[in-house]
Amino acid sequence: MSDLEVRDLTRVFASGDTPRRAVDGVSFTATSGLLTGFVGGNGAGKTTTMRMIMGVLAITSGEVLFDGAPVTRNDRREFGYMPEERGLYPKQPVLEQLVYLARLRGIDAPAARREVLEHLDRLGLGGRAKDHVEKLSLGNQQRVQIIAAVMGQPKALVLDEPFSGLDPAAVDAMADLLREHTRRGVPVLFSSHQLDLVERLCERLVILGGGRVLADGTPDDLRAKGVTRHRLVLSGDAGFVRGVPGVLAVDVDGASALVEVHDDDAANRLLAAALDRGAVHEFSPVRPTLAQIYREVTA
C-alpha cells in the first residue's frame, strides 16, 4: 500500500519579465487504494502538477514522495501515465503499438499481446486491433490511450483528463478498470472537468485554483464545509421567503423555494413565517452538490 504524495510543490515559468507561479506550494496525498479526483478551472495548474509528479517537467521547489520516500526514476517507470498531449503514433496499428508500449514496460511479448487483447475487448475495441490509430474516432483513440496507461500492473496511475470525450458506456468501463487498480492498493489520481462524474467516482478530491489547493478531502468532508440549502414546499405562494431576515432565496417557483439560511434563528423565523401562512409540506436540507461546493471554493 503506497501513497503518492506531493509536498509544497511549486513550478515557476519564466515568461518575459514576469515569472509566473503556475503551481504554488501544492500539497496533497493520493492515497493508495483510493480514486482521487483532481479538479480546477482552466489554467489552475493540474497538468503542470501531474507533469512534475511524473518527472517530465522540472520541479522549481517541493517534492514528490512515493511510499514515504522521494520518488525515483524507477518508481516513475512503473507508474501508468496518461499525459495531456496524447502520445500515440497515428500510422501504427493499435495492437502493434500497445504491445510495443507494454514491452517498454518490461512485459514479455506473449504476455503483452494477451493483456492488450484483453483490454481491447473490455473497452469495446476487440475488432479494431489491426486498424491504424488515425482511423479510430477520438473517443476510441482515448480508449487506446487509457489501455497504454494501465498495462502491466502499474504501481500508481496519474491520468490527465482520462474521461474527456468518452461516451457513457466507455466511462463506466473505464471507471470499472480504475477501481480494479484501486482494489490492488494502487493510488489513482485523475484530473477532470466533469464534476458530476468526479462526484460519482471519487473517494477523495483535491480542488485547485490559481496554482493552490483550495480544498482537499472526501466528498462528504467538503459537503460538510459547504453551505447547506433548504427546500421549503408550502400549500400557497413561497415568494414571502425573499423578505425573511437571514434568509437568501436561491430559487422560488410557485409554492416551492430553495433557500440558504444563515443560522438556526433564521431557519426558525422562516419556518414560523411559513406556518403562519398555512400548511408546510416540506422543509428539508438539500445536500450541496460537488458543482455547488466547487463554485463556493473557487469564487
Ligand SMILES: Nc1ncnc2c1ncn2[C@@H]1O[C@H](COP(=O)(O)OP(=O)(O)OP(=O)(O)O)[C@@H](O)[C@H]1O
Ligand atoms: N510550458 C509553459 N510555459 C509557460 N507557462 C505555462 C507552461 N505550461 C503551463 N503554463 C501555465 O501554467 C498555468 C497552469 O497550466 P496547466 O496546464 O497546468 O493548468 P490546468 O489546470 O491543467 O488547465 P486545463 O484544465 O486548462 O488543462 C497556466 O497559466 C499555463 O498557461
